[in-house]
Amino acid sequence: MTTFARISERNRHFDRLVGRHDIKWLGQNTNHADPHPAVLEAMTDCLARGEYHLYAPPLGLEALRAAILEDLRLEPGRFEAIVTDGAIEGLYHACRTLLGPGDEMLVADPGWLWPRAFAREAGAEVVEVPIYDEACGYRLRPQDLEARVTERSRLIYLVDPNNPTGAIQTAPEIEEIARIARAAGALVIHDCTYRHFARGHSLLAPHYPEGTVTTYSFSKWLGLAGLRVGAVVAAPELAARLATAPPNNLGSSILAQRAAIAGLRTKEAWFPAVDAAQRANQQRIKAAAQAIEGYRLAVYPSHGNFVALDVSGAGVDPEALCQAYLDKDILIRQGGYHSQRFASRFVKISTTVPEAWVAAFCDLLPEATEQARATASVAALY
Numbered sequence: 001m002t003t004f005a006r007i008s009e010r011n012r013h014f015d016r017l018v019g020r021h022d023i024k025w026l027g028q029n030t031n032h033a034d035p036h037p038a039v040l041e042a043m044t045d046c047l048a049r050g051e052y053h054l055y056a057p058p059l060g061l062e063a064l065r066a067a068i069l070e071d072l073r074l075e076p077g078r079f080e081a082i083v084t085d086g087a088i089e090g091l092y093h094a095c096r097t098l099l100g101p102g103d104e105m106l107v108a109d110p111g112w113l114w115p116r117a118f119a120r121e122a123g124a125e126v127v128e129v130p131i132y133d134e135a136c137g138y139r140l141r142p143q144d145l146e147a148r149v150t151e152r153s154r155l156i157y158l159v160d161p162n163n164p165t166g167a168i169q170t171a172p173e174i175e176e177i178a179r180i181a182r183a184a185g186a187l188v189i190h191d192c193t194y195r196h197f198a199r200g201h202s203l204l205a206p207h208y209p210e211g212t213v214t215t216y217s218f219s220k221w222l223g224l225a226g227l228r229v230g231a232v233v234a235a236p237e238l239a240a241r242l243a244t245a246p247p248n249n250l251g252s253s254i255l256a257q258r259a260a261i262a263g264l265r266t267k268e269a270w271f272p273a274v275d276a277a278q279r280a281n282q283q284r285i286k287a288a289a290q291a292i293e294g295y296r297l298a299v300y301p302s303h304g305n306f307v308a309l310d311v312s313g314a315g316v317d318p319e320a321l322c323q324a325y326l327d328k329d330i331l332i333r334q335g336g337y338h339s340q341r342f343a344s345r346f347v348k349i350s351t352t353v354p355e356a357w358v359a360a361f362c363d364l365l366p367e368a369t370e371q372a373r374a375t376a377s378v379a380a381l382y
């Protein structure tokens with residue numbers, strides 16, 4: 001198969017999934033809670049006014065840029081928010097702008113793989129620090145990071161809360177990572193996509209303002225994944241580097257930005273119940289996992305809207321388990337989406353979904369486990 005044929009096969013796989021209305025989406029950390037009415041109203045107003053005829057301002061609507069900084073409690077002026085087409089576009093742009101041939105980007109493994117591809121396309125080398133281990137709490141130990149720093153280290157990509165483990169870095173670790181980065185002359189991308197689900201999450205930016213790019217997503221806490229809106233936040237000088245030639249220089253979706261502004265305005269009234277429901281879903285999954293020998297959650301409670309279910313003690317292949325669930329219209333994610341090294345260890349299950357979906361997942365766990373044990377080979381899952 002040519003490379004493009006493989007890429008297009010992956011596309012057809014997801015196209016088939018989005019075309020199905022019977023799928024229970026427990027595989028992509030999307031949020032399926034009903035939105036606050038104000039969010040829907042903001043979008044219908046935007047459509048009724050025909051605002052979509054316009055290009056949004058290049059850095060984003062000012063009201064949104066201000067609201068993002070306020071949400072992060074980062075001081076306006078000291079930091080600037082640049083609205084992007086989802087956090088991923090900010091990550092792409094940051095990797096391509098800040099890295100060049102011969103540079104090294106340090107990442108935790110497992111993690112989120114796309115920025116590694118962006119870094120490699122920029123000619124950089126990706127250096128992995130393994131973290132899938134109880135001994136380090138499934139998060140990045142600063143000393144392990146420091147041990148891999150070289151004079152070529154240019155960027156540290158820190159996913160925190162970590163996707164897929166659900167662990168967060170402690171406040172002292174964040175300070176230490178900032179110190180290590182500054183001493184190495186490396187920048188940090190602090191990917192805070194799941195921050196809203198965490199308890200006691202610390203931003204790195206206040207400790208290393210001149211060298212940190214903080215990413216922001218509306219896909220997870222607000223549930224706008226299909227609308228593609230997010231942001232990168234950095235101090236003015238670094239923000240200027242990112243704002244000079246961004247791929248979304250004609251602005252990000254104005255419809256999405258209106259929804260995001262309304263979401264931030266109603267966050268306090270809406271989000272706590274959504275978060276409480278996903279925490280209760282985590283608990284249900286934990287109970288179902290405990291009933292099967294060899295299963296356990298890597299981190300509980302998870303600081304993201306998902307849990308990593310370790311299946312390595314049960315002799316179950318993650319891909320076979322995902323396939324067994326997909327046969328029953330439930331999408332969960334195989335460890336291989338997050339790591340080559342730890343692909344055989346875990347699957348990931350999203351929790352910002354209706355309770356009934358989680359109940360269906362839990363009820364099926366014994367049967368799907370048996371089916372996975374009996375499966376010899378699985379088609380590509382992506």
Ligand SMILES: Cc1ncc(COP(=O)(O)O)c(C=O)c1O
Nearest residue numbers: 086087088112163193217219230
């Ligand atoms: C760690 C991490 N960063 C970024 C993203 C992408 O976020 P967005 O939907 O805002 O582009 C994801 C999506 O799953 C993610 O897991």
